[in-house]
Amino acid sequence: MNFNPQISNLPIYEAGKPIELVIREFGIEPQNVVKLASNENPLGCSPLVLEAMKESIKSANLYPDDSYYELKESLANLYNVNSKNIVIGSGSDQVIEFIMHAKLNPNTAMLSAGVTFAMYEIYAKHIGAKIYKTKSSQHSLDEIKELYNAHKKEIKVVFLCLPNNPLGECLDASDVYEFISSIDSDTLVVIDGAYMEFAKFKDSRKTINPSDIIKLSNSIYLGTFSKAYGLGGMRVGYGIANEQIITAISKLRAPFNITTPSLAAAIAAVKDQDFIVKTLQNNFKEMSIYEQFAKDNDIEFIPSYTNFITFIFDNSKDSTQICDKLLRQGIILRNLRSYGLNAIRITIGTNEQNIKVLEALKKEI
């Protein structure tokens, strides 16, 4: 059986190793596993959300209200936009997929920072579109502009991951708005705000407002319930843009693309903004422990606007070896070797988890 030519060269996304795998492979008791590899919320989710899900699972036999009426209304209120400016995805990943299928084809290209969210590239490869990335790992608008200008006719989607996963840096909003205005009206600039709640809490200059993005003809904002809202396992994200863009990409949304409990969870999650504040406060308080550790141990780190921190090692250390040794002790971190970096990304956990990780790390470096 033959398949479309691009299929044979497709990479497979390397997800953070699940707890179940560590239990199976190394015989470690579940309660002793520390997983800080997938930027999940260590505080869980809001108790209001838990209640909503508990009620909702009784209707697991019923498809969700596919209009997502109430969720869209909640998000519209939260961001001061209209329901018609919103599309719901199974994670913001799926909104990326819609965008790629709506804008790209084998004669076009996407552009991103050198090291950024791996799914951009993977979805582009699904389609057989060309991929341009800057030489710099972190976002450099100068380099992005240079590449854009050199391949203007081809590039139909530009990704800005703000703040950037898996590195943690974040561009200033004023620079971003200026950048978008310099890009052709037929090229879509995607502002991936999966971790935006963290960035704007740390520094208001990073704040990208979806209510500003909807005024533009060539930009879309992506948000998710997976990170600050603590619902990684529920797969709900969204795109916010002007109505023309939303109408087009919504046509690629299959019905019932999120589950019934996911819909209930997301609606409840928007209502509990106190939980978000608690999450953000814990995150940056705990992050300072990692920063101090890095300074004390001469480890380079990227100042982070997210819920993770990236340690970059010099040649005397090997991120793969370190991750493997920790894995055998039940500590799951994300090795960034597959991104071409001798670095480890660590999700900020609870105080107890963070202390355990740093004690183990201390012994291996």
Add this chain to the structure above:
Amino acid sequence: MNFNPQISNLPIYEAGKPIELVIREFGIEPQNVVKLASNENPLGCSPLVLEAMKESIKSANLYPDDSYYELKESLANLYNVNSKNIVIGSGSDQVIEFIMHAKLNPNTAMLSAGVTFAMYEIYAKHIGAKIYKTKSSQHSLDEIKELYNAHKKEIKVVFLCLPNNPLGECLDASDVYEFISSIDSDTLVVIDGAYMEFAKFKDSRKTINPSDIIKLSNSIYLGTFSKAYGLGGMRVGYGIANEQIITAISKLRAPFNITTPSLAAAIAAVKDQDFIVKTLQNNFKEMSIYEQFAKDNDIEFIPSYTNFITFIFDNSKDSTQICDKLLRQGIILRNLRSYGLNAIRITIGTNEQNIKVLEALKKEI
């Protein structure tokens, strides 16, 4: 902003109207709404599944084990195949999407019965592939073969919906196997078994065994947890085929394509086969009430191998008018006018629901 040319002509799938919409639009109390429009299980789901979900929502912040190890092992045992023969989708819909993107492009075509599951056509249109359908609404293997032979070079995917949604008929397995053997080795025959549990319970001659399908180089079996298992709202389906096919289409699966509670629900659901038997017994016992009603009222119906029954009206009646009138009373059925038929598809409900629907229908016909 321009989009890929096929986007502008894309239809949007018309889902069954959700209960929430009827409550909003007609001010009907939730407990008075009867929704028999989306072939959801009227008995809910297994109590074991409910327990598993209740436990699992506590981990809503954690992504699922993306290897789906335990679920694949359960399905492999159930169907006497290997884990490597299985791909998991967010509903079997998503497996259809993988297949289309792996096999089709604008120079190829798909083939199906005249009236069948609408998503086949919608996904083909996403890609800009050509669509061939038989003149007959119901599956006619003679007509399918004839169309296939006439457009052999183009047709790369053939759908057999067994039993067929939204009509209910089902081909015999022996005819299906013979048909597959007559199809080129580079054309994938998709056996959509979303309602297969119902068909094989009613008549064992309809049974397609995934363990037979994996021996073939050009066929894939699709199953779902949405129907007999009562998990429509959880979005879990699967494809079973030989390893070469599964390896190829799995490359199009994004990580974490089902939710954490969905994974727990599906694993538990496989364990409670007694619930399936209860579902199937209730279904066909209640279906006989609809058959008797149709006979008593001179309404044509298609003998059904599924959890729904399709009433076909003569010109003296109008399915759209009937559905609209019932909708205003809080009864949601599926009008098949958008499929070009003067017909209504009714999901078999609980005894109480069925009596209410037939009493209301009696007044409107």
